Amino acid sequence: MSLFENDKSAERLPVSLITGFLGSGKTTLLNRLLRHDAVKDSAVVINEYGEVSLDHLLVERVDGEVAVLASGCICCTIRSDLEETLRALLVKRDRGEVPPFRRILVETTGLADPAPIVQLLLNNPLVSHFLRLDTVLTTVDAANAVHQLDHQYEAVKQVALADRLLITKSDLVSNTAALYQRLRRLNPGARIDSVMHGEIDPAGLFGAGLVDPEKKAVDVGRWLNEQAFAGSGEPAHEHHDHAHHSHDTSITSFMLEFDEPLDWMAVSQWLAYLRSARGEDLLRVKGILNLRGEQSPIVIHGVHHVFHPPVALAEWPDADRRSRIVFITRGIAREEVLALWQAGREAA
Structure with a gap:
């Protein structure tokens, strides 16, 4: 008999973390994603000190902290700590006080260290019993990333912990090749894409967890980030x-x-x-x-x-x-x- 618990990822709601340095386009990305049918059954958790509000999408206030967006998604703000916010959302869903949701998107502030949130989802029994970490997604401002990576360790760490890296504002620079290579050095396993004005197919953003219940298969190489620095095929x-x-x-x-x-x-x-x-x-x-x-x-x-x-x-x-x-x-x-x-x- 195994000493280890069996994986129950398929039974838990996926949580994706959207992070990135100040002004890198996190909220623009969120606004665009929430217009996709594939994301309409999501709950969105944003920090109340976020750079840009999603208020223009709100159509119905459920209570003081939770609102329904025009897309049908649930939106709430972090009033105390993330653990309490997530648990309260799950209780409201189970009581039928908010529309049902199958995914949670968490947007951090631009100066946030994503590590504590990842740790919360990995090993806090009051949260990890119901939720699973799916994807850490980091937006990178092509126009300002070089300066930020040179001077702000938070920006470096956001890149290093990511499963997906999105280069934004590439229309403001002549060439992103050097930035791409720098991101690849910092995180050789993350998938890197460019995104214009937040427009991207959500199908390519999520599903970075070990088990994808939709595919009912384990992609060990993908989950381990076992890919080449520049597509050479070597680990x-x-x-x-x-x-x-x-x-x-x-x-x-x-x-x-x-x-x-x-x-x-x-x-x-x-x-x-x-x-x-x-x-x-x-x-x-x-x-x-x-x-x-x-x-x-x-x-x-x-x-x-x-x-x-x-x-x-x-x-x-x-x-x-x-x-x-x-x-x-x-x-x-x-x-x-x-x-x-x-x-x-x-x-x-």
């Missing part, structure tokens, strides 16, 4: 570019692969030490593990010190049984992580 490995700015060079992405089944106690102690010693610099960790005594793959997912409880998938998606762990870190080299793994094995 994402550690990358440095010392000619770039200090914010950039501190961010590292690499993947560790293990051919033989692993011992869970050794893995858990290794990750526990990493979280304790370097948790602030573990920006995101994702892994599919082949463990001794387990017939199905075990999934791990964490941000900084907080990890989702490991879950067992129903089955392996293909014949590849290797354990694969992707790290996005700040100032932690691949060799350091591997050395800690080897030291733990030798001590055991």
Whole structure:
């Protein structure tokens, strides 16, 4: 019998996080998305100090904090904290006090660190029992991103934690190739698209979670961000570019692969030490593990010190049984992580 809980992602509502630095076009994107039929059964949570209001879309006030948009979506603002807001929304839905919704979109402020929200969805039992993290989507202002990435670590972190990167305002610059390459260095696994005035098909934005209930399949490579830096077909490995700015060079992405089944106690102690010693610099960790005594793959997912409880998938998606762990870190080299793994094995 497995020691790990089975994945129940299909039973939980997907939550997508829309982040991006000040003025990068988050609200413009939201306004456009909410006009699509595919997004009309969504709840939208915005910070009350947001840069641009969605008020012009409001048609009916349900109570002091919740309104129905012209699109049919539910909109509410964060009055105290996000956990309380999300739980209150779910209660109102269950009581029939607001129209039903099947997805939640959370828009952050431009200076927000997305990590605490991701952590809330990964490992807060009062929230993660009902909701699942789907996609972290970051908008990037083509006209101002270079300056922001040079001087604002929040902008760098928003890019590094993203599953999807959207370059906005590209019509204001002559060429976005250099920006594209810089984003690729910071986050080699994220999908990067350009968007004009927020116009984009929502079908390409969401569904970055491990399990897509619509497809009823597991795309391990996609979820692990195991793709090439520039479409070369090689897995994402550690990358440095010392000619770039200090914010950039501190961010590292690499993947560790293990051919033989692993011992869970050794893995858990290794990750526990990493979280304790370097948790602030573990920006995101994702892994599919082949463990001794387990017939199905075990999934791990964490941000900084907080990890989702490991879950067992129903089955392996293909014949590849290797354990694969992707790290996005700040100032932690691949060799350091591997050395800690080897030291733990030798001590055991």
